[in-house]
Amino acid sequence: MNLYREGYGSVKGIVGPLLLVSGVREAGFGERVLIETPDGLRTGQVLQVDGDLCAIQVFEGTMGLHSGGTTVWLERDIVRIPVGISLLGRVLDGRGRPVDGTPLAFVEKTIPVNGLPLNPVARTSPNAFVETGISTIDLMNTLVRGQKLPIFSGAGLPANRLAAQIVRQASVPGKETSFVVVFAAIGITAREAGYFLDDFEKTGALNNGVFFINLASDSAVERLLTPRMALSVAEYFAFEKGYDVLVVMTDMLHYCEALREISAAREEVPGRRGFPGYMYSDLASLYERAGCVHGCAGSITQIPIITMPDDDMTHPVVDLSGYITEGQIVLDRNLHDRGIYPPVNVLPSLSRLMNKGIGKGRTVPEHRAMADQLYAAYARARELERLKLIVGEEGLSPLEHRYIRFGSAFERQFVNQGESRRDLLASLEESWKSLAVLPVSELYRLPDDLVSSRMARGKDD
Amino acid sequence: MNKTGSVIGISGPVVRAAINFPVRMFEIVHAGRESLLGEVIRIRSGAADIQVYEETSGMRVGEPVVFSGELLSVELGPGLLGSVLDGIGRPLARLREEGIYIGRGANIGTLDESREWNFSPQAGLGDTIRPGETLGTLPEGTRILHKVLLPPNSLPGRIDWIAPPGEMKLREPVCRFEDGREITLSHRWEVRRSRPFASRLPFNRPLMTGQRILDTLFPMALGGAAVIPGGFGTGKTVTQQSLAKWCNADVIVYIGCGERGNEMTEVLEEFPTLMDPYHNIPLMERMVLVANTSNMPVAAREASIYLGMTIAEFYRDMGYAVAIMADSTSRWAEALREIGGRLEEMPGEEGYPAYLGTRLAQYYERAGRITTLGKAGQEGSISVINAVSPPGGDFSEPVTQSSLRLSGTFWALDKSLAQQRHFPAINWQNSYTLYDESLAGMFAEKLGEEWSRLRLFLSETLSQEKSLLELVQLVGRDGLSEQDKWTLNLSELFRVVYLQQNAFDNIDAFCSLAKMKGLLETLRALDVFVSERLKEGLIFEQFSEIPLRAGLLRLRGTPDTDFPEFAARWLDETKESLDRIEVVVR
The missing domain is CATH 2.40.30.20 (Elongation Factor Tu (Ef-tu); domain 3)
Structure with a gap:
């Protein structure tokens, strides 16, 4: 252990959330520091070293920080988090300290929060179907164990409600144990955090999870730490203890804004909309910490929530996330306004790993064909809706009218399931019901024998 | 020192x-x-x-x-095929032995030194060997004959001793020159330096991909460069993987550059189980994977495309057709941007460094169809197929634009097609190829003069569709003539049956040229017949009940051997049912 501590008192400047200290000897990049001020202790991390000048990001923020009388103590270690099985059921703040003040019992070890990249050779393809009980996801944008599938939401859209519903309902068919939930609240309001914690408590998830809460009122710099801590804990449970872990991170937009704040304070060259050029790599270092590993029972499934400012899917945060994650569930304001819940717009939604987890032996053989059929028909219906506005009702053929009827049945029945849990068979049943509006010849994506046997059954009923 | x-x-x-x-x-x-x-x-x-x-x-x-x-250099030698390397050439399978994470400071050689190769000499005592000439061969996998060449950076020499046929290890000398130099199975090459060749050849051989829309409308030449830009979810990776699976190159270098870890895993799990349609060997035997996923260090991402290109040149020098695929160039450019930003360089467009175009050119210009060094110069080629991920799907951004300038084929992926689940989501209005004319001769030779007329038939129908759809928006569907209604129907058939291709279907994933021609001929025969009947006064609605689409989809799904017979039968049946409909004079 350190017999002496290294302290430096020459503060060169304070810029935004950054503290600049000079005269530091052998500063280490990414190392932790303790900042002693006349009115208490703060913590920070070395962000850049240039000769004897150090840029330190202060997790508590720099409000009230004094340029004189402040001493920076080098801790000579990178940022770590204590882990142990006793973390289950604990609520921690954004920096990993228990909010109830009771220290963690039985800490097994401390691990670095940054983690290391998984070797692609060590990974196995995620291929186990996760039943979320939500038709638009299970049937059309299937989530698989080890996937990272974000929810793209807009201000005022019920992304949190959907995420809580997924946490409540998600299960891997044929597996006894349920998911361990690791929840990272990043800069959300106290009301939103309260909603999640209440819901988790009601459903019992609270005892089977670890919860990190960084509120909107907490320091922005801390937000950079929260998801990393959550993911380190998730990795510990998944790859060392063999649990299936479901990580919910909300809201990644706030994370990126914190990133931008630090970048601006460092006077870095800004990229699109002022976000730093390395945001893609930075986001990837979070999202890529999901997956399954050879010879390991556990897995990490991620559901990040990203608010699209002004519902703009080309916003850099949304766009870059989309390039890293394995698909997206997109919420739609128009559906929401019409009272449809969950307002999932299936057309821009996508699950890239869907094909791995569905079909014969995993779900039902016609899963892919049914999803394709619904997509094709719904896309056609939406297109005809637009055409109808231009040419009017009379301009459309009878078949086209049936398509429009299908579109509305699909939205009202299939999508609009509310809080209920539909298993896959129930979702399939719903999809047949909405497709019944269309003539058989239009169901060309489905196997012929299936359609005819289904129609025969339909007549018997 | x-x-x-x-x-x-x-x-x-x-x-x-x-x-x-x-x-x-x-x-x-x-x-x-x-x-x-x-x-x-x-x-x-x-x-x-x-x-x-x-x-x-x-x-x-x-x-x-x-x-x-x-x-920065890489050791080149037998054993590269089938391996998975990180951005600086370390084999990931051997890094795996140290744990599931990639630790730091691991120093592992690219090639396995202990493996033995069955060497057979191809040169004799006293022969003078110049750089790029063959000393001997050894089988690498079941199909690729690995040629041991005198490295291009060595001096010529006269053989004083050459190893007899038999098992050799990587670092054992296979030949000694009279000046005392010893040549081994491997040598090192600096990755940022291109390997020399004798001369460039014209772009008159196609790179067949087995993808209908690409081979028919936007074919690419061996040695050419293609760019696939598309926003997320438009199917860049699936398209590239389809190309990696089905294109007729001898060796594929696939660079996962700043993309998802699970995608590399998918390739690693799937490719060993798939068979190369041209030679019936596991696809993995012709692949070299360079995996630098998005969470791996940024600087190694920058290096990874040069590493891949050097490996591609190494096999090209043996006289093979190599295809190199990088997914995606944008991530590589972002790595440049990130490092440039850390150096506090003055940024160019959208924060990318001003030298983006130059660096890209250095990469693209290493492609080409060439004659190799040495007196018996062989033909070798490197074809580049690069994915680009433009932010927000906006093609005007610098990486897409710089790539376009340097490439000859542009396969534009389209978000709205992807949302309709029309895959491959290649937009036929925006895409283009510059190799059209140089390849026309070869296609005519292979498929007859008919081919260019069939292509024209396809592209004309599609362009008519565009103007007809605009018309429908104005006057409604009833305002169209019967012939126009049929044209719209025909172009929809083209979209569904011909342009869409199911990468996950066993038969449809790869389509031979013969079948493409057969399908086009069938569709044209149908068009001729229907148009005649329409002229006789038949109304479009009268035959809209005939399941043309389902029939054609079934036809598309028949194996090559049965195709001609099925096609003829289907056409006859369809004509019969059309003939049965009577003309009603209104």
């Missing part, structure tokens, strides 16, 4: 070291206690800026930096 400096600054992947001796630009260094690999990228006022290929957290000021004097 090694020279040692010390760390004076650290900013993410960029480390600054104080030096009091001369160093080379792009020289390899080992930085810090953990001896992390890096490369000198700027030398200024007594300090060298170094991009480090591994995570730097925990590195401290004052730690030593050892300069090697050499540039």
Whole structure:
């Protein structure tokens, strides 16, 4: 252990959330520091070293920080988090300290929060179907164990409600144990955090999870730490203890804004909309910490929530996330306004790993064909809706009218399931019901024998 | 002798070291206690800026930096095929033995030194061998005959001794020249330097992909360069993987550059089980994978495309057709941008460094169809197929634009097609190929003069569709003539049956040229027949009940051997049912 501590008192400047200290000897990049001020202790991390000048990001923020009388103590270690099985059921703040003040019992070890990249050779393809009980996801944008599938939401859209519903309902068919939930609240309001914690408590998830809460009122710099801590804990449970872990991170937009704040304070060259050029790599270092590993029972499934400012899917945060994650569930304001819940717009939604987890032996053989059929028909219906506005009702053929009827049945029945849990068979049943509006010849994506046997059954009923 | 400096600054992947001796630009260094690999990228006022290929957290000021004097290089030799390397050439399978995560400072050679290869000499005592000429061969996998060449950076020599046929290890000498030099199975090559060749050849051989829309409308030449830009979810990766699976190149170098870890895993799991349709060997036997996923260090991502290109050139020099695929160039450009930002360089467009175009050109211009060095110069080629991920799907951004300038084929992926689940979501209005004319002769030779007329038929129908759809928006569907209604129907058939292709279907994933021609001929025969009947006064609605689409889809799904018979039968049946409909005069 350190017999002496290294302290430096020459503060060169304070810029935004950054503290600049000079005269530091052998500063280490990414190392932790303790900042002693006349009115208490703060913590920070070395962000850049240039000769004897150090840029330190202060997790508590720099409000009230004094340029004189402040001493920076080098801790000579990178940022770590204590882990142990006793973390289950604990609520921690954004920096990993228990909010109830009771220290963690039985800490097994401390691990670095940054983690290391998984070797692609060590990974196995995620291929186990996760039943979320939500038709638009299970049937059309299937989530698989080890996937990272974000929810793209807009201000005022019920992304949190959907995420809580997924946490409540998600299960891997044929597996006894349920998911361990690791929840990272990043800069959300106290009301939103309260909603999640209440819901988790009601459903019992609270005892089977670890919860990190960084509120909107907490320091922005801390937000950079929260998801990393959550993911380190998730990795510990998944790859060392063999649990299936479901990580919910909300809201990644706030994370990126914190990133931008630090970048601006460092006077870095800004990229699109002022976000730093390395945001893609930075986001990837979070999202890529999901997956399954050879010879390991556990897995990490991620559901990040990203608010699209002004519902703009080309916003850099949304766009870059989309390039890293394995698909997206997109919420739609128009559906929401019409009272449809969950307002999932299936057309821009996508699950890239869907094909791995569905079909014969995993779900039902016609899963892919049914999803394709619904997509094709719904896309056609939406297109005809637009055409109808231009040419009017009379301009459309009878078949086209049936398509429009299908579109509305699909939205009202299939999508609009509310809080209920539909298993896959129930979702399939719903999809047949909405497709019944269309003539058989239009169901060309489905196997012929299936359609005819289904129609025969339909007549018997 | 090694020279040692010390760390004076650290900013993410960029480390600054104080030096009091001369160093080379792009020289390899080992930085810090953990001896992390890096490369000198700027030398200024007594300090060298170094991009480090591994995570730097925990590195401290004052730690030593050892300069090697050499540039980043890779060991080239047998055993590359079927391997998976990271961005700086370390085999991931052997890194795996150290744990599920990629640790730091691991130093593992690219090739397996202990493996034995069955060498057979192809040159005799007293022969004078010049660079690029064959000393011997050895089988690498079941199909690729690996040629042991005198490396292009050596001097010619006369053979004093050559190894007899038999098992050889990588580092054992296979030949000794009269001047005492010994040649082994492997040699090193600096990845940023292109390997020399004798001369360039014209772009008159196609790279067949088995993808209908590409081979028919936008074919690519061997040695050419293609760009696939598309926003997320438009199917870049699936398209590239389809090309990696089904294109007729001998060797594929696939660079996962800053993309998802699970995608590399998918390739690793799937390719060994798939068979190459041309030679019936596992696809993995012709693949080299370079995997630098998005969470792996940024600087190594920058290096990965040069590593891949060097490996491609190595096999090209043996006379093979190599296809190199990078997914995606944008991530590589972002790595450049990130490092440029850390160096506080003056940014160009959208924050990318001003030298983006130059660096891209250095990569693209290493492609081409060439004659190799040596007196018996062979034909070899490198075809580049690069994915680009434009932010927000906006093609006007600098990486897409710079790539377009350097390539000959543009396969534009379209978000709205992808949302309709029309895959491959290649937009036939925006895409183009510049190899059209140089390839026309070869297609005519293979498929007859008919082919160009069939292509024209397809592209004309599609362009008519566009104007007809605009018309429908104005006058409604009833305002169209019967012939126009049929044209709309026909173009929809083209979309569904011909342009869409199911990459996950066993039969449809790969379509032979013969079948493409057969399908087009069937559709044209149908068009001719229907148009005649329409002229006789038949109304479009009268036959809209005939399941043309389902029939054609079934036809598309028949194996090549049965196709001609099925096609003829289907056409006859369809004509019969059309004939049965009577003309009603209104």
